[in-house]
Each structure stands twice: as structure tokens, then as C-alpha cells.
Amino acid sequence: MLRIPARVLAVILFLSAQAALAEGHGAQEGVAPDAALKMLRDGNQRYATSAVNPRHYRAERPKLTKGQKPYAIVLSCADSRVPPEIVFDESLGRLFVIRVAGNVAGPGEIASIEYAAEHVGARLLLVLGHASCGGVAAAMSPEDPTPNLAALLKEIRPAVDTARAKGVDKDHLAAEAVKENVRLQLKNVTERSELLKKMAAEGHVGTAGAVYDLASGKVEWLAP
Ligand SMILES: [Zn+2]
Numbered sequence: 001m002l003r004i005p006a007r008v009l010a011v012i013l014f015l016s017a018q019a020a021l022a023e024g025h026g027a028q029e030g031v032a033p034d035a036a037l038k039m040l041r042d043g044n045q046r047y048a049t050s051a052v053n054p055r056h057y058r059a060e061r062p063k064l065t066k067g068q069k070p071y072a073i074v075l076s077c078a079d080s081r082v083p084p085e086i087v088f089d090e091s092l093g094r095l096f097v098i099r100v101a102g103n104v105a106g107p108g109e110i111a112s113i114e115y116a117a118e119h120v121g122a123r124l125l126l127v128l129g130h131a132s133c134g135g136v137a138a139a140m141s142p143e144d145p146t147p148n149l150a151a152l153l154k155e156i157r158p159a160v161d162t163a164r165a166k167g168v169d170k171d172h173l174a175a176e177a178v179k180e181n182v183r184l185q186l187k188n189v190t191e192r193s194e195l196l197k198k199m200a201a202e203g204h205v206g207t208a209g210a211v212y213d214l215a216s217g218k219v220e221w222l223a224p
Helices: 006-023 033-048 057-063 107-119 134-139 147-165 170-191 194-201
Strands: 072-076 095-099 124-130 206-212 219-222
Touching: 033 072, 033 124, 033 206, 033 219, 072 107, 095 107, 107 170, 107 194, 124 170, 134 147, 134 170, 147 170, 170 194, 170 206, 170 219
Parallel strands: 072 095, 072 124, 124 206
Antiparallel strands: 206 219
16 A cells, blocks of 8 residues: 655645645635636536536535535526526536626625625626616616616616717617626626725625627626
């Protein structure tokens, strides 16, 4: 049997621990924002090309009973065609997902993001919009069908105004408004949360914006 001297073994264990920390796995502070972004990119690539990982939910559930350690927070639209766990080929316990029509960052959504960043260690926030978003389309109309919808659309309308101010032609206005809405909600998250503003400034939490295409299944990553 191969015998490894204790001192050599200690060095090997130390280096393994360092490698794990560098990768962001097993580190107390969670997966680094850059690494988390790459995991989302790779997952969407698998989903869009039908090379998805097999899932074993029954085997996974017992491992998650003592806690959760999702590597990313996703604020996405409630649209039934855009489920983040599927779009990023992820499983239980991997993504902390908040869904609301138009992916707006109101108090409830921001409180959820704060919780995920401060207490469960997720270090990347992705705001995910999508093509043909009903919430954004409704915000392009001046009508407010109900008081509740009015409150929601009020959050999206500044993005529609920004898209219009860019002089985009009528056919592309909705798509541009979807992108601007992602940027607006990202801005709102940090402007409306001292905690997240601080965590972002310290580099502890990173942010990203993206738009999902219903037909191709691909996510277009937006420049900040
Ligand atoms: Zn939508």
C-alpha cells in the first residue's frame, strides 16, 4: 500500500483546499461573481443546444434539507416560457430565483435579493428580461387597467421612455424597451438598497443583465 508521509499529506490537503477556495467551491463566502456568471453562460449553452445534464431530484433532495447555497440570484419575469432553472440547465438549490411580471425591482423583490446576498451567500445577481414581454408591452400603453397593474407598470415606464428617446424605430421599440428595463431594474436594485450598494461596491456581489430569446433559447448578455 502506498504510504504518504504525514508532512507531504498535509501539503497536499492544504493545496487541495486552496484550489477549492480559488474555484469558489467550498468557500464560506460562496462562488465568486465571475465564476457564477460562467456557470450561467455554460448552462444556457447546454440548454440551447439540448445538451442538458440529467437530473436526479430524488437523490438531490436529502442533501438539501440542512440548507441552501445557491451560487446566483436571478430576478426574472413571471412569464411561463422563461423558467430560470431550465433556461440555465440548473437543479434544486443552485439558483435563488425571484419572479415577477416585467422583472421589476420593488421592495419585496429587493428584500429577497438582500436575503440571498447576505444570508445564503449568492454573489451574483442576474436580471433576466425576455423577448415579447407582456409587462413591457403593457407599459408601452398609457392605460392602467387596475391599480395594482398601474403600480407595476410605473416601474417599467421609465425604461420605455429611455428606449423611445434613443429614436429606435417602431418595429424594434419593444425589444429595446426590454433591454432598457433590465438595465433600469439593475440600477434600481442598488439605488434602493444600501446593503446591496455596499456589497457591490466592495466587490462581494456582482451584477449582470440578459435578455432571453423565446425561439432560440439563447440568452443575450447585455453590456453594463
Ligand atoms: Zn415578461
